[in-house]
Amino acid sequence: MLLIIGFIIAFIIVAIFARRGAATRGCRWREDRTGDKGSLRKYRCMACGAEAFTASEGPPVTCKAQGRPPAL
């Protein structure tokens, strides 16, 4: 019985982490100030190499190069 409860708790933890990972899609945005265009800030994804511009604070929410294999 204790084992079953342990499995359920482990499953919930995995589900929480999986949902958190889906929100960012594994992208790690880094600011690239050399590529700034006026008020637009350039961000480069360290995970897949995508480039994106944002006018608001913070990095882009979604990845611009989904489905592409990660560029190493």
Ligand SMILES: [Zn+2]
């Ligand atoms: Zn990406």
